[in-house]
Amino acid sequence: MAESFKYSGNKGHGGELHQKASDEHPTMTTAQGCPVSDDQNSLRAGKRGPGLLEDHIMREKIFHFDHERIPERVVHARGYGAHGYFETYDTLEDLTCADIFQRKGEKTPVFTRFSTVAGNKGSPDLARDVRGFAVKFYTQEGNWDLVGNNIPVFFIQDAMKFPDLIHSAKAEPDRGFPQAQTAHDNFWDFVSLSPESMHMVMWAMSDRAIPRSLRFMEGFGVHTFKFINAKGDEKFVKFHWKPKGGMQSVVWNEALKLNGADPDFHRRDMWESIGNGDFPEWELGVQVFDQQFADEFEFDVFDATKLIPEEQVPVQIVGRMVLDRVVDNFFAETEQVAFCTQNIVPGLDFTPDPLLQGRNFSYLDTQTKRLGGPNFTHIPVNAPKCPMRHFQQDGHMAMHNPKGRVNYEPNSWSGDENNPRECPVHGFKSSSEPEVSGGDKLRYRSETFSDHYSQARQFYLSQTDIEQAHIQYALVFELSKVEHLPIRERVVSHLLNIDDTLAQEVAKGLRLQEMPEPAEAAMPTRDDLPTSDALSILKNAPNTFKGRKLGILISDGFDADIFDSVVNELEAEGANFEIIAAQVGGACCSKGKHIAADQVINGGPSVLYDAVMILATQEGAEKLAGIPEAKDFVNDAFAHMKYIGYTQEAMPLFKAAGLDGKADDGWIDLEAHSADKFINTLRNLRYWKR
DSSP states (O other), rough: OOOGGGGOEEEEEEEEEOOOOSSSSSSOBBBOBOOOOOOOEEEEEEEOOBOOTHHHHHHHHHHHHTTTSSOOOSSSOOEEEEEEEEEEEEOOTTOOOOGGGGTTOOOEEEEEEEEEESSSTTTTTTSSEEEEEEEEEEEETTTEEEEEEEESSOOOGGGGGGGHHHHHHEEEEEEEEBBSOOSHHHHHHHHHHHHHGGGHHHHHSSGSBSOOOGGGEEEOSSSOOOEEEETTTTEEEEEEEEEEEEOOOOOOOHHHHHHHOOTTTHHHHHHHHTTTTTEEEEEEEEEEEOOHHHSSSOOTTTOOOOOTTTTOOHHHHEEEEEEEEESSHHHIIIOOOOTTTTOOTTTTEEEOHHHHHHHHHHHHHHHHHHSSSSGGSTTTTEEEESSOOOOOOOOOTOOOOSSSSSSSSSSOOOOOOOOOOOTTTTTTTOOOOOOHHHHHHEEOGGEEEEEEEEHHHHHHTHHHHHHHHHHHHHHHHHHHHHHHHHHHHHHHHTTTTHHHHHHHHHHHHOOSSOOOOOOOOOSSSSSSSOOGGGGGGGGGGGOOOOOEEEEEEEEETBBBBHHHHHHHHHHHHTTTTEEEEETOEEBBBEEEEEESSSSEGGGGGGGGSSSEEEEEOOHHHHHHHHHHHHHHHHHHHHHHTTOHHHEEHHHHHHHHHHOOOOOTTTTTTTTTTTTHHHHHHHHHHTOTTT
């Protein structure tokens, strides 16, 4: 068995592993039988130049990968979308001539789709996974698709490796499981042989990968793009989405129970939020920098496994996105929306990032296959809202063909509005890359991509102690599902290059008998990178309960005055609540008024709520104590560090749940604290000291 885990090979210039053909391993070929010399790097013009269309090996590999599934997406299959608008705060004409950024206060229609990556359409919402964050701007000069994630970096540096990454993360092909999770041998085998993945591994094992709501997560464009103004001046830019409601995640045990209680938790949350008029909102920020900064920055700005800390290049807020309308039909819009990274507009341009270059090829091919042909732009959710004038015609499902006799150019016809011409002034222009494009055509991973651990270390050390512990627990959990010891040991060998304490805690959690040697590093880990508070969720706490939900468990005779005062404060805060009772019919309050329940106790577990409140008479609490789900309600709230509001009459329920004597400052006595103080406490979201 040990023979299966030999991974000898040569390291490339970027530290990537090249495993060569031998007597044991036959030569890899294309589907046409052409031998492959390098399966790690796509073909580019120069060491750091753009990808080349003639790269038939990469094109065939990604082409086949894009066509592996019908009809659902190969990746990002489970998604949820909504309509809204983007409002420009101020003109950015000094930075870009992109029409969307030219007029202060202008609102541009958008459609945004959030998604998980690894699972199929039927997988649960709270899988530990990267979240897709894709925005389609319907600008006056065409559609701009900012196709990003809720994590600013990615697992791989070259699109050549994308099929391998996703194959490894998906269900293992001989057994068809596990679904929507990476806790299995194939994934950890791949990333442990791909050191470039280690930075993203830290993010994926952090709380960022289990968000409380799609509304409470950041979004990132991931890649470095370009801004180009009307004078032709160029600047580099990275895009950030900052949630106005702040960031918030769940704990792992909570995520597991949420998937059982409501596998559509994120979808339902988005639907209810928009329906309640509590519209999800993000601000768009940009990090803008010049070539001099790029040259002096510690890492290659074209490396998608790296970020630029906000302390080095502050994020400039340039507008906001508000999602205020749900779809009319899920299939017609959310399922058929087609995002393509190459959909950009004048004033923006690509960089030679090898992952971005490959995505630009891949997405168009994917949408053509998935949506039946080249005319997917005729589907309303994909159609630009500005005029379209071209000579493209026919094909499968063509809805709009050119009118009149003219369907080619150049032509000698005049006086026909359906006879467009190119426009050198306003048309899209690609920037040049003289400083990176020179040199021979070659498959090459630049040495500037070879530091795989320094930013992973920076991310880990930037977390609070609580968040670091969560990363440790996540790694132990995931690796405990890995059957083969050599893979576990290999991952720990990489962790030793990130942080010794992290590696030791994970090794202890796995009970490794021997600590492995640190993995061979293409470049030593830097220990001089400063921590970045922007990388932590808890260091950026929103200090509000707005948009959150309180679960109120009641029994007959519950205190009406406390209930009314808390509900009034919740409404003033902009928060929501649900009533949970032993029966869906609800209960009568102390004033004799009947209150219907939103959830019966076995269908409304505390994992659905950000905090809980128990209002019961002693008799009612004793009855609830006989219901297993009621005991779970308070036990889970306690275990998940949630704030618990209560009255003394409710103590029989806590005692039956084994919580007698375990009260802490996260338990709020509603008879001793006013409702406004209770809500003020809830703004902390969790009592982490527990």
